[in-house]
Amino acid sequence: MKSQETIYIAVAEKSMIVRSGLVxxxxxxxxxxxxxxxxxxxxxxxxxxxxxxxxxxxxxPQFGGWFDVVAFKQEYxxxxxxxxxxxxxxxxxxxxxxYDDSVGLFDDVDSLAHKILQLMNMAGEEDGESDSLSQRExxxxxxxxxxxxxxxxxxxxxxxxxxVITHRRNITRKLQIHSAAGLTIYAIVNKLVELSEVKMNx
Numbered sequence: 054m055k056s057q058e059t060i061y062i063a064v065a066e067k068s069m070i071v072r073s074g075l076v077x078x079x080x081x082x083x084x085x086x087x088x089x090x091x092x093x094x095x096x097x098x099x100x101x102x103x104x105x106x107x108x109x110x111x112x113x114p115q116f117g118g119w120f121d122v123v124a125f126k127q128e129y130x131x132x133x134x135x136x137x138x139x140x141x142x143x144x145x146x147x148x149x150x151x152y153d154d155s156v157g158l159f160d161d162v163d164s165l166a167h168k169i170l171q172l173m174n175m176a177g178e179e180d181g182e183s184d185s186l187s188q189r190e191x192x193x194x195x196x197x198x199x200x201x202x203x204x205x206x207x208x209x210x211x212x213x214x215x216x217v218i219t220h221r222r223n224i225t226r227k228l229q230i231h232s233a234a235g236l237t238i239y240a241i242v243n244k245l246v247e248l249s250e251v252k253m254n255x
Contacts, residue, residue, distance in 0.1 A: 060085060060173060063107035065092040065116050066139055075111065075139065075156075082166045083216045084189065102129055109172055111137045111156060114148045122151030135172040163219050170223065185227050193220045195245045198237045 062079060066072040076089045090105055092098050095117045101107065106129075112120055122136050138144070138155040149155065154168050174185070186194065189210070196206040203221075207214045230236050240246045 058086065059088050060109065060169060061088050061090070061105065061107040062109045062111060062169070063090040063092055063098075063101050063105070064139070065098050065110065065112040065120075067093055067113070067116065069093070071113075071139070071141060071158075078162065078165065082162060082169070083213075083219060085166055085169065087169075102132065106132045107134060109135045109137060109169065111139050113139045113141075114144050114152075115142070119148065126151070137168070137172070163222070166219065167223065167226070186224065190220055190224050190227075191245050193217065194224060194236060194240050195250075197221070198233070198240045198246055198251050 064072055064075055064079070066075070072091055072093065076091055079087050079089050090101055090107060092101055098112075098116075114120055126136075135153045136151065138149055138152045139157075140155050141158045153172060156165060156168065160168075192210060193206060196209065201209070203214050203217045206217045210217075224236075225231060228236075228239060230239055237251055241248055241251070
C-alpha cells in the first residue's frame with residue numbers, strides 16, 4: 054500500500070465527542086492521506102454506502118442497538134470493505150465476530166496507522182517483496198544501511214524522527230528482517246544501495 058494513495062474511511066459513532074476525536078486523529082496520521090466520512094445515524098450509514106463505499110468502516114458494535122456485520126456484508130456484497138470495531142465500553146465478545154480489527158480509546162497514533170496499513174495491504178493485491186515497501190520506506194532502508202542515525206535520516210528527508218521510527222517499524226514488520234546484516238543484504242539484492250555505499254558495521 055503506497056502511503057500517498059487516498060484511503061477512504063467512514064466512522065459510524067453516535068457520540069459526537071468520540072466520533073470527532075477519532076476523525077481528528079485519522080486526519081493527522083503521519084504519511085497517510087485519509088478522507089474521512091462521519092456517520093451519526095443508521096440513515097447516514099445507508100446513504101454513505103450508496104454514495105461513497107468506503108474502504109474501511111470504523112463502527113461502534115452497539116451502533117443502532119447492535120450492528121450485525123455479517124448481515125451488512127450480505128447486504129453489500131459488492132463492497133470489499135474492511136470492518137473495524139470501535140471499542141470504548143464493555144462489549145460482549147460475540148458482538149465482535151466478523152470484524153477485521155478493532156480500535157480503542159487508548160490506541161496511539163502509531164498503532165492506528167499500523168492497523169490501517171495492515172488492513173489496506175490485506176485488501177490489495179499481494180505485491181512482490183520489494184514492491185511491498187513504499188518509496189519513502191525504500192529511501193529509509195538505503196539510509197539505514199549507509200549507517201545513518203534516525204536523526205540524520207530525519208534531517209536528510211525533511212521528516213520528524215518520530216516518523217522515521219514509525220517507518221522503520223513498518224519496514225521490519227513488512228520484511229520480517231530484524232538485523233542490520235539482513236537489511237543490508239535485502240537492500241543490495243533489491244538494488245536500493247550499491248555495495249560500495251554500505252557502512253560495514255555489521
